[in-house]
Amino acid sequence: MRFFTTEHARKTPKVSRFGFLPILLLLAAAVMLMAACGGRRTEPTVPPPTNTPRPLAATSEPAAPQDDAWARIQADGKINVGTSVDYPPFEYFDEDYVIDGFDIALMQAIADELGLDMELSDIAFAGLGAAVNLGQIDVAIAAISITPEREREFDFSHIYFVSEDAYVAAKDTRVGRINDFADLAKYTLGVQRGSIYQDMIEDELVDTGLMPETNVFVYGQLEQAIPDVEEGRVDILVMDKPVAEAAVANVGGKIVASDLHRETFAIGMANGQQNLRKEINQVLVQLQRDGVIAELAKKYMDLDPNEIIPVPTPTPEPDQPEPTPPPSGCLDGMAYVADLNYDDNNMKNPPVVQPGAAFQKGWRVRNTGTCTWNSNYTLVYVDGNNPASQMGGLPTSVQGEVPPGAEYDIYVNLFAPLQPGVYKGIWQMTNAQSKAFGERIYVGIQVPANPTPTPAPTSTPSANVNFWTDNANIQGGQCTTNHWTTQNVQAVYYYQQGQNWQDHGVAGNGDSQECPHQTTTYYLRVVERNNSVDERQLTIQVQQNVAAPSIRFFNSDPSGQIGAGQCVNLTWEVNGNVNAVQLLRNNSALWANAPFRGSYKDCPPVGQMSYVLQATGPGGTSKSTQNVNVVQGQPTATPAPGPVINSFTVTPQQINSGQCVLIAWSTGGGTTVTRILRNSTIVQQNAGLQGSLNDCLSDFGVTTYTLQAANAAGQATSANASVSVVQSAPPTDTPLPQPTATSAPQPPTIVFFAVTSDGTNPVSQINAGQCVFLTWQYEGQDLAASSITRNGELLESDPPAQGSYQDCPPVGQMNYQLSVSSEFGGAATRDASLTVVGG
Numbered sequence: 001m002r003f004f005t006t007e008h009a010r011k012t013p014k015v016s017r018f019g020f021l022p023i024l025l026l027l028a029a030a031v032m033l034m035a036a037c038g039g040r041r042t043e044p045t046v047p048p049p050t051n052t053p054r055p056l057a058a059t060s061e062p063a064a065p066q067d068d069a070w071a072r073i074q075a076d077g078k079i080n081v082g083t084s085v086d087y088p089p090f091e092y093f094d095e096d097y098v099i100d101g102f103d104i105a106l107m108q109a110i111a112d113e114l115g116l117d118m119e120l121s122d123i124a125f126a127g128l129g130a131a132v133n134l135g136q137i138d139v140a141i142a143a144i145s146i147t148p149e150r151e152r153e154f155d156f157s158h159i160y161f162v163s164e165d166a167y168v169a170a171k172d173t174r175v176g177r178i179n180d181f182a183d184l185a186k187y188t189l190g191v192q193r194g195s196i197y198q199d200m201i202e203d204e205l206v207d208t209g210l211m212p213e214t215n216v217f218v219y220g221q222l223e224q225a226i227p228d229v230e231e232g233r234v235d236i237l238v239m240d241k242p243v244a245e246a247a248v249a250n251v252g253g254k255i256v257a258s259d260l261h262r263e264t265f266a267i268g269m270a271n272g273q274q275n276l277r278k279e280i281n282q283v284l285v286q287l288q289r290d291g292v293i294a295e296l297a298k299k300y301m302d303l304d305p306n307e308i309i310p311v312p313t314p315t316p317e318p319d320q321p322e323p324t325p326p327p328s329g330c331l332d333g334m335a336y337v338a339d340l341n342y343d344d345n346n347m348k349n350p351p352v353v354q355p356g357a358a359f360q361k362g363w364r365v366r367n368t369g370t371c372t373w374n375s376n377y378t379l380v381y382v383d384g385n386n387p388a389s390q391m392g393g394l395p396t397s398v399q400g401e402v403p404p405g406a407e408y409d410i411y412v413n414l415f416a417p418l419q420p421g422v423y424k425g426i427w428q429m430t431n432a433q434s435k436a437f438g439e440r441i442y443v444g445i446q447v448p449a450n451p452t453p454t455p456a457p458t459s460t461p462s463a464n465v466n467f468w469t470d471n472a473n474i475q476g477g478q479c480t481t482n483h484w485t486t487q488n489v490q491a492v493y494y495y496q497q498g499q500n501w502q503d504h505g506v507a508g509n510g511d512s513q514e515c516p517h518q519t520t521t522y523y524l525r526v527v528e529r530n531n532s533v534d535e536r537q538l539t540i541q542v543q544q545n546v547a548a549p550s551i552r553f554f555n556s557d558p559s560g561q562i563g564a565g566q567c568v569n570l571t572w573e574v575n576g577n578v579n580a581v582q583l584l585r586n587n588s589a590l591w592a593n594a595p596f597r598g599s600y601k602d603c604p605p606v607g608q609m610s611y612v613l614q615a616t617g618p619g620g621t622s623k624s625t626q627n628v629n630v631v632q633g634q635p636t637a638t639p640a641p642g643p644v645i646n647s648f649t650v651t652p653q654q655i656n657s658g659q660c661v662l663i664a665w666s667t668g669g670g671t672t673v674t675r676i677l678r679n680s681t682i683v684q685q686n687a688g689l690q691g692s693l694n695d696c697l698s699d700f701g702v703t704t705y706t707l708q709a710a711n712a713a714g715q716a717t718s719a720n721a722s723v724s725v726v727q728s729a730p731p732t733d734t735p736l737p738q739p740t741a742t743s744a745p746q747p748p749t750i751v752f753f754a755v756t757s758d759g760t761n762p763v764s765q766i767n768a769g770q771c772v773f774l775t776w777q778y779e780g781q782d783l784a785a786s787s788i789t790r791n792g793e794l795l796e797s798d799p800p801a802q803g804s805y806q807d808c809p810p811v812g813q814m815n816y817q818l819s820v821s822s823e824f825g826g827a828a829t830r831d832a833s834l835t836v837v838g839g
Contacts, residue, residue, distance in 0.1 A: 192219055777801065
């Protein structure tokens with residue numbers, strides 16, 4: 001039974017080129033915004049009220065499409081266009097977070113020819129038909145392929161673009177006859193990132209369980225993949241037919257199938273809008289004849305005129321079109337009205353939020369449909385410019401009922417990611433059938449970079465055990481070497497967070513080169529002669545380069561130690577602006593021009609193997625390592641079929657409300673997909689075979705995390721880990737007064753105040769030159785003033801009710817104090833101490 005189902009906004013495939021452009025531009029924008037922004041936090045501009053509908057007397061019913069939309073458009077001088085900005089290069093956000101793409105440029109050319117202004121709305125793809133028929137938009141353009149089902153929802157323009165596929169294998173290929181798309185499932189497939197064919201493969205082969213995701217090799221440019229086909233690393237390349245014909249003629253290989261999946265794209269409009277349809281069709285014919293569409297295809301898809309498939313000859317317009325029956329039942333619609341707080345000004349000035357800080361984002365929206373919203377309507381996260389852009393937000397249901405035409409204020413509880421960068425999360429409304437509809441709404445923030453890394457102190461050497469690193473502070477893409485020496489001990493294990501220590505036995509003295517792509521903790525577990533255990537740890541702080549490629553995961557299955565003659569399967573995925581990916585073993589290239597996502601089977605010789613994945617782009621280089629020790633002797637018995645969870649940990653096991661935990665995991669045994677759940681709600685889908693993430697909690701009680709792992713055959717396993725979220729006791733120096741008959745005002749309460757190394761883990765001692773994060777939460781009524789001091793010196797005046805503050809103290813004993821007072825109920829204080837050693 002497969003428990004992984006990823007719902008895509010549309011099953012229409014994407015186009016063939018430049019799918020990586022939005023990521024490139026977003027990363028560039030992130031760098032510019034990081035350099036330009038200052039300040040430490042942004043507070044809500046509107047108090048977060050209860051989510052309640054706001055009825056509008058003037059708009060009790062949504063506007064229906066007029067009989068002649070074209071006449072109204074001419075009178076207004078503008079055309080309202082709906083799109084779904086998640087389909088590069090048809091539609092995407094550019095470096096300034098402005099909507100761009102082939103479809104957008106085409107629609108702008110149409111508007112210019114008609115003498116109109118164009119107004120764009122970003123709408124859930126599945127809700128475009130309803131938005132058109134409700135009159136919220138005039139036309140929809142979003143790589144909408146014509147199907148019989150959609151012809152009942154839209155009237156379509158002439159076809160403006162056609163995609164046609166082909167499949168290239170080696171000349172002496174072992175590939176058999178390909179009759180339909182499902183026949184591809186038994187092969188490894190190479191595809192260009194962001195292309196229509198990547199989407200097709202993932203929708204129809206991976207998500208349906210016909211093939212594992214590890215059999216999909218994703219490249220930046222397909223030219224890089226042709227040698228891999230000839231060398232047998234990839235069975236089949238999937239691409240546009242004209243590109244395939246040129247590749248075979250110029251480079252080699254042979255086409256083993258074509259025309260398995262043809263798509264035709266057109267502009268949708270409300271049923272019966274014949275005048276508008278005629279005007280748009282006339283302009284489309286002119287733009288085709290003048291070569292404008294070909295120019296746009298070259299600009300956005302890098303397609304030469306001879307690579308563009310001719311569109312079908314338009315059929316004559318009928319004099320009296322057959323009436324289309326109106327949609328049955330009510331229609332769902334939603335329009336964005338305003339940001340209630342944390343306004344990012346269309347990502348021109350995203351508010352600054354400290355790492356790990358809790359905040360609440362609110363929007364005002366309007367029910368533009370004919371259905372009444374209730375608790376079955378839910379706002380859900382759908383996409384973002386970074387894997388962490390969900391910011392811990394959970395699906396949020398509508399409270400009460402929201403009739404057609406009413407406005408509604410809705411809030412989502414979020415936590416800022418711990419890594420610096422610019423984050424944009426995209427949310428949309430869904431109905432009781434989980435169908436998305438209406439305009440999509442955004443939350444954008446900037447998490448500032450730390451002035452200096454904050455490494456944890458390394459372990460103090462002892463007589464028998466020493467554990468140290470060459471450099472505890474590195475930049476993303478750099479490496480360091482960890483060393484250990486032991487004397488007169490029984491066994492030694494060296495491993496990193498999320499790994500199972502039993503699988504990582506090492507020699508008593510040794511070293512290991514590490515290239516972590518994120519801040520990582522390493523452990524040395526030493527079993528003494530008397531069976532006692534001495535465990536040391538050190539943390540390598542990684543200062544991220546947000547412009548460099550991002551290594552989503554790099555895994556080895558199995559990991560740790562294997563026997564001579566065994567093999568490992570290495571899997572990886574790289575995101576961002578990437579020029580080249582290289583896979584190395586002990587500094588020798590195994591795969592010089594590796595795909596951005598792929599796998600490699602290696603059968604190494606006896607010895608210590610250091611596998612390095614290196615991704616290079618204009619913004620820098622990122623690296624990640626996997627270390628495998630190959631020992632003499634009989635290979636370890638092959639595990640039973642099915643996914644295996646090597647380890648799953650959540651630390652610490654108890655936190656105060658508002659603090660964060662580190663979730664780490666490692667899987668194997670043929671696992672192809674994983675996901676993390678919090679109290680049965682998905683936190684991260686497709687989490688990777690090995691990795692870690694931070695999650696911040698505010699609700700008191702026990703929170704249970706679940707790791708679920710599955711393979712391509714549908715076999716599944718899971719593991720649980722729990723954390724207790726507690727509320728700190730009120731401060732002893734400001735006890736609550738005894739209640740009186742007159743209900744005297746109560747003093748404020750400090751929920752927690754702590755000194756931490758990273759916003760999560762408490763720390764009591766650091767070395768000179770290091771920094772800490774002060775984290776806190778307080779509450780109360782009629783609050784008057786608050787402050788944070790260090791040894792009596794004011795650090796922060798009137799801090800928010802919950803937040804964090806970075807401090808880099810001098811050498812000595814530091815006494816931090818949080819003070820909160822109310823107008824009528826007295827005051828509360830909480831102290832925290834820190835020792836800074838060194839010189």
